[in-house]
Amino acid sequence: MKFLVDAQLPKTLADWLNQKGFDTLHTLDLANQNQTSDAVITELAIQQNRTLVTKDKDFLESFLLHAKPTKLILVRTGNLSNKELLNLFNSNIEVIESMLLRSNLIEITSSDITEHE
DSSP states (O other): OEEEEOTTSOHHHHHHHHHTTOEEEEGGGSTTGGGOOHHHHHHHHHHTTOEEEEOOHHHHHHHHHHOOSSSEEEEOOOSOOHHHHHHHHHHHHHHHHHHHHHOSEEEEOSSOEEEEO
């Protein structure tokens, strides 16, 4: 499973996913880093078959209207510390993996993970 973590989320999330064995990039790893346009991020995710992990609702709109990117994890937790965010992913990574095998859109809140068809 491959991920691309967007700029609104910490690089520590991408690093953690890599440590767990997932092929993961953060926008800071890209040539234009956090200034990379949404269009470039979307195309990279599609070309490299990566699930985009983001807080940016613009990607949700693009997903709903154009099915781009093809797989999306929308993080809707509000402001969490990096430690809390990593704990949330750590506690739920198996569920997230399972959902991504069935669904292209997953929403993560502080208290719930929802898959959408």
